[in-house]
Amino acid sequence: MTDCSSPNSKRSREKANIAKAALDSLRDEISSMKQEIARLRQENAGLKSEMDAHETEARLARSAPDAPCDEHALLRARYDRDLQIARQLQLRLNPVWLPQMPGMEIAVKCVSGAKASGDFYDVIELGDNSYGLLIADVSGSGLRAAVVMAVAKLAFRTFSANQFSPKAILDKVNAALCDSTPESYYLEAFLGVLDADNMVLRYVNASQPPPLLLRDKVTRLDGRGLFVGMFDDPGYEEKTVALEFGDRLLMLTDGALDRFGPPGAARDARIDEVLTANRNASLEDMVELLLQVPPAPGYFEEGDDLTILALEVAQSPVAVHELSIESDPAEIRHVERLILGLLETKGYGERSLFATRLALEEAVTNAIRHGNKHDRTRKVHVTFFLEDDRATITVADEGEGFNPSEVPDPRGVEYLEREGGRGLLLMRAYMDEVSYNDKGNAVTMVKYAPWARKKSPGG
Amino acid sequence: MVENYKTIEAQEKDGVTIMRFKDTKVLDELSIRDVGLEMLDVVARALGAKFIIDLAGVEFLSSAVLGKLIKVHQRVVARQGRICLCGVRQSIMEVFQITNLDKLFEFHESVEAAMSEMV
Numbered sequence: 246m247t248d249c250s251s252p253n254s255k256r257s258r259e260k261a262n263i264a265k266a267a268l269d270s271l272r273d274e275i276s277s278m279k280q281e282i283a284r285l286r287q288e289n290a291g292l293k294s295e296m297d298a299h300e301t302e303a304r305l306a307r308s309a310p311d312a313p314c315d316e317h318a319l320l321r322a323r324y325d326r327d328l329q330i331a332r333q334l335q336l337r338l339n340p341v342w343l344p345q346m347p348g349m350e351i352a353v354k355c356v357s358g359a360k361a362s363g364d365f366y367d368v369i370e371l372g373d374n375s376y377g378l379l380i381a382d383v384s385g386s387g388l389r390a391a392v393v394m395a396v397a398k399l400a401f402r403t404f405s406a407n408q409f410s411p412k413a414i415l416d417k418v419n420a421a422l423c424d425s426t427p428e429s430y431y432l433e434a435f436l437g438v439l440d441a442d443n444m445v446l447r448y449v450n451a452s453q454p455p456p457l458l459l460r461d462k463v464t465r466l467d468g469r470g471l472f473v474g475m476f477d478d479p480g481y482e483e484k485t486v487a488l489e490f491g492d493r494l495l496m497l498t499d500g501a502l503d504r505f506g507p508p509g510a511a512r513d514a515r516i517d518e519v520l521t522a523n524r525n526a527s528l529e530d531m532v533e534l535l536l537q538v539p540p541a542p543g544y545f546e547e548g549d550d551l552t553i554l555a556l557e558v559a560q561s562p563v564a565v566h567e568l569s570i571e572s573d574p575a576e577i578r579h580v581e582r583l584i585l586g587l588l589e590t591k592g593y594g595e596r597s598l599f600a601t602r603l604a605l606e607e608a609v610t611n612a613i614r615h616g617n618k619h620d621r622t623r624k625v626h627v628t629f630f631l632e633d634d635r636a637t638i639t640v641a642d643e644g645e646g647f648n649p650s651e652v653p654d655p656r657g658v659e660y661l662e663r664e665g666g667r668g669l670l671l672m673r674a675y676m677d678e679v680s681y682n683d684k685g686n687a688v689t690m691v692k693y694a695p696w697a698r699k700k701s702p703g704g
Numbered sequence: 705m706v707e708n709y710k711t712i713e714a715q716e717k718d719g720v721t722i723m724r725f726k727d728t729k730v731l732d733e734l735s736i737r738d739v740g741l742e743m744l745d746v747v748a749r750a751l752g753a754k755f756i757i758d759l760a761g762v763e764f765l766s767s768a769v770l771g772k773l774i775k776v777h778q779r780v781v782a783r784q785g786r787i788c789l790c791g792v793r794q795s796i797m798e799v800f801q802i803t804n805l806d807k808l809f810e811f812h813e814s815v816e817a818a819m820s821e822m823v
Contacts, residue, residue: 574733574734575733575734596795599764599795602764603764603766603799606766607766607767610733610766610767610768655803655804656803656804661804661805661807661808662774662777662778662808663774664771664772664774664775665767665771667767667770667771667803668767670802670803671766671767671799671802671803674802
């Protein structure tokens with residue numbers, strides 16, 4: 246699944262007579278790299294193991310037998326070695342294995358270029374069948390970029406613990422990197438959080454080229470957000486998209502996109518054409534195809550890293566949700582949050598949401614009050630089934646049940662001043678279908694989608 | 705009136721007591737119960753017998769809240785007082801219409817409109 250190759254081993258060494266000036270700047274570069282590493286090591290005690298690995302790498306490289314004999318060649322060799330280390334570090338930082346995401350297929354291609362330009366990706370298991378999908382590109386190249394990458398990668402892992410909001414994660418990573426990396430070091434990143442139960446993707450795009458969502462057409466998942474690690478207030482905008490069966494999500498770094506020419510409408514059109522023309526290719530073949538497109542003449546330069554992380558929704562999202570709550574009115578909000586959240590993502594408008602919320606609240610309140618008689622040991626079971634044209638909610642209690650036909654119409658003048666007894670009326674008014682089971686302890690309510698048949702308010 | 709209430713605000717103006725919900729999405733049963741108790745307390749302590757419940761900004765309202773409003777209504781009527789609701793948005797007005805409670809309550813568009821009627 247993962248394929249990381251490191252082309253280009255060592256740069257040519259025959260150019261021994263490099264100009265003095267170039268040499269000096271190279272020497273400065275190397276010494277500042279060393280300082281950088283030392284500084285980062287101090288600041289990030291948590292990164293110690295990563296750095297140790299890097300040190301070992303450096304020692305091994307130092308004892309290499311091909312020791313050059315003059316100063317030029319020595320520096321050149323050091324530079325090459327650092328690049329080598331950077332690439333090793335980069336390869337090592339990419340995931341060795343990816344978590345299994347039920348219903349999702351995944352394909353990754355990450356090629357570390359000659360310049361080791363700081364691409365990396367990650368798939369992070371967040372629990373609750375949610376996954377963080379990260380693709381990023383560190384500014385600059387070489388060893389320093391690789392070190393920043395290591396810091397960033399760890400930061401993403403650290404701050405995604407118990408966190409399902411990509412904005413919350415990115416805000417924390419940004420703050421941490423602003424504190425710990427030198428100015429002028431930053432990264433472009435796209436972070437999505439996939440809720441694989443509901444096939445909903447929440448995402449923030451921090452200046453990465455927008456990922457491509459391939460359905461019949463190609464949509465770009467863009468959003469506001471500045472580079473990570475540079476600004477105190479990067480203004481990350483979190484967006485949500487509901488994924489459908491057959492959707493493909495393709496995340497590409499600059500290096501991979503540059504084959505298609507300079508950024509702009511022409512490039513987008515070229516990419517879209519390749520994707521739609523190969524809609525039926527397997528996911529892995531599609532990734533391969535993208536990497537083998539003949540590079541745009543006069544623009545594309547070899548040597549950049551290129552990374553493609555691709556996902557496909559290979560199974561219909563689970564449409565049935567079951568939730569049991571204690572007979573405590575405060576629990577209603579959990580049910581509401583789940584159901585209204587899913588309906589909103591599906592495209593239900595304000596009126597439909599109001600209607601469903603009201604009916605749901607009445608049904609659960611009845612179940613707690615009249616069904617379970619506020620007995621905390623009894624539960625209320627809510628089942629939610631979402632189809633393209635309708636949402637079906639069943640609310641069942643553990644009580645004796647009742648006969649809904651015996652409930653008087655509360656609209657009658659004699660009942661108008663009664664405090665209760667309106668729940669069922671409201672459920673019937675706001676939902677399109679309401680029915681009880683024979684025992685009378687489970688009500689099933691149907692709300693048509695706003696784009697389906699109109700009947701109840703908000704329908 | 706300087707009582708400090710948890711869930712509502714109450715002020716008296718020209719002999720009319722105006723009440724508002726602090727939480728415009730009155731939700732869980734505990735706060736609904738408090739809203740009910742506190743409104744009744746306001747009614748009990750008020751010097752006058754004219755009341756306005758300002759529902760402007762209220763985005764959601766379940767039958768449990770309707771029950772509390774009815775109770776307050778009864779209490780005011782028992783004192784030969786007068787009570788009206790104002791600032792009710794369309795989506796909430798529908799709830800009153802469906803339950804026929806638009807016949808029970810007196811409605812005005814805004815507090816100002818209600819004041820000019822009642823004072």
